[in-house]
Structure formats: structure tokens, C-alpha cells
């Protein structure tokens with residue numbers, strides 16, 4: 001089975017919590033702070049694998065979670081980091097943020113890696129909060145929460161040349177004739193149900209990748225036949241071969257076929273319709289086919305499209321077509337070289353807002369919220385049961401101007417303020433030391 005579109009959820013591990021502990025020494029009633037830091041939570045990575053051809057593995061398992069870091073230990077022992085989770089995807093996979101629809105990464109090269117969700121850092125143990133003026137801190141930080149992302153993975157095969165045309169015109173026969181690909185070939189429409197790739201070796205120095213996709217029919221854009229969903233697999237090709245059956249057995253007009261296919265391309269996407277195209281009249285080994293092809297070729301050539309007479313079955317004319325395609329690809333290379341690997345590595349970080357971006361709002365009678373990614377994280381990393389930890393958080397809120405903002409919104413002593421997972425009572429500034 002071929003799967004080229006899946007939605008998955010990935011979640012990185014939380015950092016381990018820091019520990020509050022004190023050194024125990026012989027004859028010393030209470031030593032200095034010695035609570036260790038928590039370990040890092042596991043990250044979730046995507047890794048492009050050239051041997052994979054489908055996203056089928058993701059069909060059955062949609063949630064991926066890396067483990068959380070281990071908590072810090074006594075005697076300043078740092079908790080263990082957790083293992084990362086690496087999900088393999090086929091080369092050609094595009095990674096979208098399912099919510100915003102933004103492209104996060106385009107996995108075009110083998111072994112390309114994308115950090116989908118970064119593991120949370122471990123919380124600091126109390127040993128780290130000791131200062132000359134505060135030698136016995138009794139609070140530690142919770143681990144940083146992991147990130148959760150909803151991703152949409154879309155596979156778009158990477159090929160240089162795409163074969164398009166009605167069902168049964170001989171697309172698979174052609175790719176089998178000129179490459180080592182061995183797709184199913186049969187005398188009925190919709191034999192090909194999934195795209196096939198074949199490497200065409202032109203001569204000693206030249207080769208290119210050809211993609212054979214399921215046939216299109218009139219109305220494919222509206223779902224007729226197998227629809228146009230496989231067209232995405234030729235979207236990234238640089239050249240299309242429109243294969244037209246001129247055997248006379250189709251009971252269709254070959255020129256009409258040419259037009260229908262081009263209309264379906266335009267209805268799918270303007271960029272696909274704009275790709276350079278050549279026409280291959282196929283099955284010229286059958287009687288009368290050559291004459292048909294020669295009769296209609298001028299009409300198509302008049303539109304600036306090169307035409308070829310081939311028999312995919314016997315191989316007649318296919319060499320000439322292949323050389324032409326290789327030459328055209330070379331010309332396109334010079335005009336616009338294919339992107340190099342480094343340029344293809346797109347890494348758009350999901351928004352990681354800093355502490356300074358926040359917004360305070362009045363949401364009801366004596367009720368307020370303060371929203372901001374960094375801030376919410378800081379609250380999550382505070383042990384709210386621990387007075388010292390809470391005080392430290394309060395000082396941070398104050399420095400950020402949050403108390404002032406709440407006051408100007410009309411907050412009074414005792415009002416409720418929600419920040420991320422925490423709920424606090426508002427106290428006017430002067431009461432916060």
C-alpha cells in the first residue's frame with residue numbers, strides 16, 4: 001500500500017525536575033545545598049531515508065512521544081537524559097505544521113534531519129541557586145515541559161521527468177522500456193495505482209529519474225477516475241511527457257486527449273501547467289498509428305511543443321525521446337540549477353517566544369490571565385508548592401512589569417490571575433518583597 005499523506009502528533013519529553021536536598025556529612029548537622037539538576041527530555045527528530053517509499057508506517061501509529069528526563073539526585077547528581085526518538089520518513093517528505101499549514105521542513109536529501117520537537121531541559125537543583133547571600137536555597141526548578149506538535153507529512157516524490165496521460169496509453173510500458181523499473185502493465189485502465197520511479201541511464205555520464213503516475217481522465221480534478229491526487233508526485237519534476245495513444249483503439253480523439261490532460265494540469269496547479277512539456281505519440285507499431293500521429297503532430301508543434309513518435313512496447317523512437325529529455329534537463333540545469341543540498345535544508349523553528357512577549361487580560365470579575373509562551377513555561381518550571389520557588393517566580397513577574405500591567409487593568413488584592421498551569425492570588429506590588 002502506498003500512503004503519501006498522514007497527520008501525526010509528536011511530543012518531546014519534559015525535562016526532569018531539579019531536587020531540593022542538603023549534603024549530609026558526619027558531625028555536620030546540615031550541609032550545603034546538594035540537590036542535582038534534572039536530565040534533559042528526549043527530542044523527536046525526523047530523518048529522511050532514501051530507501052523508504054511511502055508513509056505507510058505512520059498510518060497505524062500516529063502518536064510519538066519521547067521519554068522525560070530523570071529527576072536530579074542527592075549529592076548534586078544530575079538526572080539521566082532521555083533517549084531521543086527518530087522517525088524515518090521517505091526522501092521527498094514535506095513537513096507541515098498541521099495547525100497553521102506552514103511548511104516546517106522539506107526532506108529532500110537522504111539522511112537530512114529535522115528537529116520536530118525539542119526535549120525540555122532539566123530543572124536546576126537547589127545547589128544551583130546558592131549565592132553568597134542565600135546559602136541554603138530550599139527550592140528547585142521543575143523540568144522544562146516538552147513541546148507537542150501536530151504535523152502533517154506529505155510525500156512528494158522527487159523525479160526529473162513525469163509521465164502523464166490517460167489510463168492505458170503506455171506510461172508504465174515506457175518506464176519499463178527505458179529504466180529498470182518493473183511496474184505492472186496490462187490492457188485495462190488504472191493498472192497503475194501508485195506512482196513508480198525509474199532511473200533512466202542515458203549514456204555514460206547522464207541519467208535522470210522518471211516518475212510514472214496513475215492515469216488521468218476528464219474531470220480528474222473533481223475526483224473522476226483515481227482523481228488528480230497523484231499529480232503532486234510530478235509537481236516537483238522539471239519536465240513532463242504527455243503520452244498520447246494514437247493506436248485508434250481508444251475511441252477518443254488524440255488531440256482532445258492532449259487538451260483534456262492539459263486542462264486537468266491547469267486545474268490542479270498553475271505551476272504544474274507551466275512545466276515544460278513534450279508529447280509522445282505512443283503505439284506507433286500498430287497499423288495506421290504513425291499516419292495518425294503525423295497528421296496531428298503539426299497542430300501540437302504549432303503550440304511550441306515538441307512531439308515524438310514512439311512504441312513503448314518495441315522501443316522504436318524511445319532512444320531519441322530519452323536523449324531529447326536529457327538535453328532539455330541539461331538546458332534547464334543551466335538556466336536554473338536544481339537547489340543544492342544545503343539550500344534545501346529548511347529549518348523553520350516553531351515559534352519559541354521569549355519571556356518578554358506576554359499579554360495581560362481581564363477575563364472576568366476579579367479574574368485575569370497573562371499569556372506568553374516563555375512566561376507560561378517559567379510557571380510550569382516552578383514548583384508551586386514550594387514557597388521559595390513561588391517567591392522567585394513573583395520577583396520575575398515583577399521585573400517583567402506584570403504586576404504593573406495587572407494593576408492598570410484594575411486588579412485588586414485577592415483577585416485571581418491565571419498564567420499557564422498556575423493560578424495565583426493577586427497581591428499589590430508593595431507586598432511582594
Ligand SMILES: Nc1nc2c(ncn2[C@@H]2O[C@H](COP(=O)(O)OP(=O)(O)OP(=O)(O)O)[C@@H](O)[C@H]2O)c(=O)[nH]1
Pocket residue numbers: 166167168169170171172173174184185186187188189190191192193213214215216282283284285286310311312313314
Ligand atoms: N502495441 C502496443 N501496445 C502498447 C504499447 N505501449 C503499451 N502498450 C499496451 O497498452 C496497454 C497499457 O499499457 P500500460 O503501460 O499498462 O499503460 P499505462 O498508461 O501505464 O496505464 P495505466 O497504468 O492504467 O494508467 C498494455 O496492454 C500494453 O502492453 C505500444 O507501444 N504498442
Ligand SMILES: [Mg+2]
Pocket residue numbers: 171172173183184185191192214
Ligand atoms: Mg501504468
